[in-house]
Amino acid sequence: MNAEMVMQELEALGKERTKKMYMSNGAHEPLFGVATGAMKPLAKQIKLNQPLAEELFATGNYDAMYFAGVIADPKAMTHADFDRWMNGAYFYMISDFIVSVTLAETDIAQEVSDAWIASGDELKMSAGWSCYCWLLGNRPDHEFSESKLDGMLNLVTKTIQDMPDRTKLSMSNFIYTVGVSYTPLHERAVETAEAIGQVEVKRGKKSSFLNPSGNIQKAVEKGQIGFKRKYVRC
Numbered sequence: 001m002n003a004e005m006v007m008q009e010l011e012a013l014g015k016e017r018t019k020k021m022y023m024s025n026g027a028h029e030p031l032f033g034v035a036t037g038a039m040k041p042l043a044k045q046i047k048l049n050q051p052l053a054e055e056l057f058a059t060g061n062y063d064a065m066y067f068a069g070v071i072a073d074p075k076a077m078t079h080a081d082f083d084r085w086m087n088g089a090y091f092y093m094i095s096d097f098i099v100s101v102t103l104a105e106t107d108i109a110q111e112v113s114d115a116w117i118a119s120g121d122e123l124k125m126s127a128g129w130s131c132y133c134w135l136l137g138n139r140p141d142h143e144f145s146e147s148k149l150d151g152m153l154n155l156v157t158k159t160i161q162d163m164p165d166r167t168k169l170s171m172s173n174f175i176y177t178v179g180v181s182y183t184p185l186h187e188r189a190v191e192t193a194e195a196i197g198q199v200e201v202k203r204g205k206k207s208s209f210l211n212p213s214g215n216i217q218k219a220v221e222k223g224q225i226g227f228k229r230k231y232v233r234c
Contacts, residue, residue: 006052011032014063066097082112110132
């Protein structure tokens with residue numbers, strides 16, 4: 001199946017209601033409005049196909065870009081490839097739920113994420129912190145440096161209140177994920193969350209407040225500490 005055929009299949013799966021929902025979150029034309037679950041039969045048919053994924057991602061069509069992440073072969077991608085994909089990520093659903101998810105299945109995930117976190121760019125920083133969340137929620141604890149993660153918690157404490165809103169969200173989620181999925185630093189994450197308190201993020205003219213401390217406590221009450229997901233990508 002070539003790129004043109006995939007685009008036709010995706011267009012046929014599009015729903016106006018889903019399209020409006022995506023656009024309300026920041027997507028823009030071109031897009032069809034395909035629910036992620038509706039892509040699964042097509043993904044099973046194609047399996048991993050990196051050349052096709054590259055063609056689809058380059059279209060700039062949101063649904064095609066998402067599907068590119070589903071069929072991409074992450075281990076065939078280099079640091080430069082992921083940087084190129086990030087440069088095409090124009091809003092958080094691409095940066096955090098396509099690019100960083102795909103990156104999380106590679107051996108270079110931490111290296112690339114570290115560079116993005118240090119970049120100063122809102123979506124790159126958001127994707128870098130998000131990738132660590134995907135990693136921590138999936139991989140065994142021994143694959144991570146406890147001292148490195150401790151240093152990252154220190155960085156969050158010092159900088160989160162001054163970060164762009166999307167980065168704040170991902171940093172808050174990082175604290176939560178360390179607290180829930182990386183047991184060696186559970187207590188440290190709890191302390192970090194308590195130290196920063198609530199974090200204000202603005203959505204248009206309205207403000208909302210992130211509460212990583214409360215979210216970790218809810219996970220404790222539900223017996224979710226130590227949780228690891230089996231898969232990162234759908």
